[in-house]
Amino acid sequence: MPDVPATEHTLEQTEVTTDATRRTFVALGIGALGACYAGLIGYPVYQYLATPARKAAAQGAVTQAVLDGADKLPPGSSLMFKFGTTPAMLIHHTDGSWVALGAVCTHLACTVSYEPEQSRIYCACHGGVYDPKTGQNVAGPPPKPLTRYSVEVQDGRIVVTKA
Numbered sequence: 001m002p003d004v005p006a007t008e009h010t011l012e013q014t015e016v017t018t019d020a021t022r023r024t025f026v027a028l029g030i031g032a033l034g035a036c037y038a039g040l041i042g043y044p045v046y047q048y049l050a051t052p053a054r055k056a057a058a059q060g061a062v063t064q065a066v067l068d069g070a071d072k073l074p075p076g077s078s079l080m081f082k083f084g085t086t087p088a089m090l091i092h093h094t095d096g097s098w099v100a101l102g103a104v105c106t107h108l109a110c111t112v113s114y115e116p117e118q119s120r121i122y123c124a125c126h127g128g129v130y131d132p133k134t135g136q137n138v139a140g141p142p143p144k145p146l147t148r149y150s151v152e153v154q155d156g157r158i159v160v161t162k163a
């Protein structure tokens with residue numbers, strides 16, 4: 001084997017090392033871009049999938065809603081409010097009684113409304129009807145009654161709690 005001058009051998013090794021470093025750099029760059037791309041796609045998908053579970057957990061943690069000034073609600077009228085993240089309604093009946101019910105239809109989750117002149121809670125989506133005193137489903141497709149809450153009239157406010 002012929003003797004290779006020390007300088008040529010060193011130059012060859014330097015080129016090999018530079019090539020390996022360049023390949024490593026490109027591979028790392030591609031890996032980093034791939035990770036960013038996966039994050040950009042994956043995070044919204046994760047948020048989309050996790051939201052119902054997070055909403056359910058948040059809703060489950062809420063046990064009370066305080067409605068300041070709601071005690072002035074005239075008899076025969078209602079007030080929509082949020083119980084946690086869910087629409088709900090407070091009804092002040094003409095006999096003086098108070099009723100708080102969930103305002104989410106048990107059929108396909110449309111928001112229901114109180115119709116005092118017809119003494120009913122009505123869901124306009126498919127004609128569901130509920131009793132405004134009990135929340136019981138009385139006509140149409142709703143399979144279950146509305147969620148019923150306890151109502152307490154305190155000084156200048158109404159406190160609604162999970163029954």
Ligand code: FES
Pocket residue numbers: 105106107108109110123124125126127128140141142
């Ligand atoms: S969503 Fe209310 S009756 Fe269908």
